[in-house]
Amino acid sequence: MYVAVKGGERAIENAHDWLAEERRGDVSVAELTVAQIREQLALAVNRVMAEGSLYDPDLAALAIKQSRGDLIEAIFLIRAYRTTLPRLGLSEPVDTGAMAVDRRVSATFKDLPGGQVLGPTFDYTHRLLDFALAAEGLEPAAAPEGTPREEPVPHVTEFLDREGLIQPEAESDATPPDLTREPLKLPAGRPLRLQALSRGDEGFVLGMAYSTQRGYGRNHPFVGELRIGKVAVEMEVPELGFAVEIGEVTVTECETVNQFTGSKTEPPQFTRGYGLVFGQTERKAISMALVDRALRWAELGEDNVGAPAQDEEFVLYHSDNIQASGFLEHIKLPHYVDFQSELELIRKLRREAGQATRQEAAE
Known part of the structure; x- marks a missing residue:
């Protein structure tokens, strides 16, 4: 029997008020501002922008607060x-080759044009708590001069491409589908897969990538290049007849280099995995590149060994954390009717089992 809860609207309003009080915390402590979140929790802001499919640091910081x-x-x-936002038009593909890099590293070549640029990274830090950060008001050390680099630097994979040692990327003038406006359809082409991975949950994509490195997909690549920096965003204005720059965004790009033994039509060569994500989100970009390469098994004529990361439907349908959390969290909402029906079913089965036991005992 379904029993309606009286006073539900008032209870929800009270829950909202309590949530606002908990969000504010101790009023004797200064309130955290959106600007502070944007500037000092930038990596969290970047993740929200990437997986929210909207590049706006201020709105992402507000959402975090x-x-x-x-x-x-x-x-x-x-x-x-x-x-709720109107769509004003489409931008041109960004040219990451013209990126003003803050960080650019390669695990395949030590000496390369433009050099290795470590940039702001945790890679070489000691994983020890820095209690000096608890002393508020201290000025951080000044960043070295000369960064970021404004001059463009070539992609590392171009060096392999000159010798024909890496599979060329397929080019197409066709407009790729837009995952933000159309539901996911399978089988998905590589452009659609990359969209889904780019805004997929970082933890899930990381787990899939890690599984490929542990043998579930035979995928242990080299990071050909990881670069982080600003790229120009251009949009064609019909009245002008040419594209104009309307702004710039920070992105992380990763290209992995994977061994490929060749097929009946392709010689032995390297192949690529690719990742491109909003902001400084290098763990996500590398993970994305590994999973992208794992999902290309059919295109490259490789065997499917049954690895989770090779299963397009499994990866793409479960990588979206909004769909996943919505389906998960809905089970905490009222399901009184469903439960009562199952409760009655269990009672009925227990009664029937008890009657059968008594009949057997009587016989």
Whole structure:
């Protein structure tokens, strides 16, 4: 029997008020501002922008504040807000070769044109708590001069391409499908897969990438190049007849280099995995590149060994944290009717089992 809860609207309003109080915390402590979140929690802001499919650091910081630091809730807020925005047009493909790099490293070549640029990274830090950060008001050490680099630097894979040692990327003038406007359809082409991975949950994509390195997909690549920096965004204006720059965004790009033994039509060569994500999100970009390469098994004529990362449907349908969390969290909402029916079914089965036991005992 379904029993309606009286006073539900008042209870929800009280829950909202309590949430606002918990969000604010101790009023004797200064309130955290959106600007502070944007500037000092930049990596969290970058993740919210990437998985929310909206590049706006201020809105991402606001969503983080509103969600009390729950990044998936913040991503949900950004995606919901994104649906209210008008679409003014389409931008041109960004030219990452013209990127002004803050960070650019390669695990395949030590000496390369443009050099290795370590940039702001945790890679060489000691994983020890820095209690000096608790002393508020201290000025950080000044960044070295000469960064970021404004001059463009070539992609590392271009060196392999000159010798024909890496598979050329397929080119097409066809407009790729837009995952933000159309539902995911399988089988998906590589452009659609890359979109899904780019805004997929970082933890899930990382887990899939890690599985390929542990043997579930025979995929242990080299990081050909990882670069982080600003790229220009251009949009063609019909009245002008040519593209104009309308702004710039920070992105992380990763190209992995994978061994390929060849096939009946292709010689032995290297192949690529690719990742491109908003902001400084290098763990996500590398993971994306590994999973992208694993999903290319059919295109390259490789064997499917049954690895999870090779299963397009499994990866793409479960990588979206908003769909996943929505389906997960809905089970905490009222399901009184469903439970009562199952409760009655269990009672009926127990009664029937008890009657059968008694009949057997009587016989």
